[in-house]
Amino acid sequence: MRAIFTLARRELASYLVTWTGYILIAATAFLMGWSFVVMLVPLRLQNTTMPITELFFGTPYFWFILLLTAPLITMRLFAAEKLSGTFETLMTTPVRDGQVVLAKFIAALIFFLLLWSPLVLCLLVVARFTGGGVALDAGTLGGAFLGLVLLGALFLAIGCFASALTRSQIVAAMTSLVICLGLFLLSFVSESLAAATGWAGRLLACAALANYMDDFARGVVDTRPVVFCLSLTAFFLFLTLRVVESRRWS
């Protein structure tokens, strides 16, 4: 446990002592604020009964930010250490491979949450200036944030896996972007296939991340998406562990 805490703390600190971390935070805050502006302007002419969380999480802006930030956060986790050689010094200390993977994932998840924290501010600003006219109840907020954390964890686990595969951060980022984007696009394929084919359609429907997020944003927490995201996260972390362990395969 001590090793995980020590490693995660160093990892998190490394996001915050370099410009990369702050550029990421600033870029995300900008994109988030901008998407809120774009989203709210039409509402001046047309009223809506939808909660603001549902409006935001259902938009392409949300997916755009999510798909872009996860690979950028995770690309350096293993790739940078492998390139600089610190991976060797790290793995010759008495820490287990699993602890390293978990610590890096936890640090990435904490930084991810930090990155999304301006969203709370955006929501509060909206609530303040609409005089409470916007539905911002605990249920929808909780659901939306649960969805954000679950999807974030999944995409970060994919990012960890991609980063463990290579020494190049760019390759790691591209690989995780392709996998995450593929998973996201599966939602639309499943939508069109669901009615047409039987079991394949149903199987694909299980991977409909966009639909899951719509539900979460409405405050509907179904066990299926929770189990799906958690198990897929665990699966990718397991794959990461296997990649890290692979150097010991004789």
Next chain:
Amino acid sequence: MLEVEDLTKRYAGRAAVSGISFTVGRGEIVGLLGPNGAGKSTTLRILASFLPASSGSVRIAGLDAQRDSDEVRRHIGYMPENNPLYPEMRVREYLKFRARLKGLSRGRSRERVDVVTEQFGLAEVSRKLIGHLSKGFRQRVGLADTLVHEPELIILDEPTIGLDPTQIRAVRQLIKDLGRKHTVVLSTHILPEAEMTCQRVLILHQGRIVAEGAPEELQQLMNRGGQILAEIAAPMAALREAFEAMVEVEVYDVTPLDGDFHRCALTPANGADVRPQVFALAKERGWVLRELTRNRFSLEDIFMRVTRREEEEV
């Protein structure tokens, strides 16, 4: 302390290390010497339990490096080639992080960081970013890191690579000092370095140990046939006659130099040292002797000879 038996490592069918065996006793400083690609780094990575061996065994402090990898890693301090560090961390912060990773408690890690900071002269830079340090200081940080948890075995891969001559001297002295308390295995392709720092040298070539021994032993081994050079002021005929009479001298060569001086190159039989006889001769005949030396082989010569012999055998 360290027992390596029939160690082999293959990469994609090609053997980087093939069937090497050696032991290192407690408190010894042993150098792995060889050109690039000889298998030094691979061997050290296996010893540090970073890579598995394809076959053979490595035992450190009685533990199997592969099976008891976690425990073995508590007993070793390893500094890879090029000494990779986190440039964004401060020296003290880095050493504390490493101490904690190596299982030291908060209090103990603080104590040990103080000790190694003092030991390696890092006090003045302890708050500096590692990325802003000179290469010499970075090397000290790397060495301090290997020692922070008081390991029994220290493994250093090319510890002086990329340093300037002053820094090299300082690092060599630090390594020599380490040998008083710890067992050290280091690799180098710089021959005088092994000669200066190590008590025993293993010469690696194409993944195999081709020669082994103390630097002096290797010298002796190779000095067979080594020449004695003398500059003596005497008539050439008298010199020739005197050398002819010396039974230990197999071959001699006398060439005139400035004035009455002659340069005498004597090749003794069976590696005998005939310097005392030459001195006694000059003294007896009242000749002026201005130089008397043995043409010693450096490890470089030894290495060249050994590897050439290997290639000829192949």
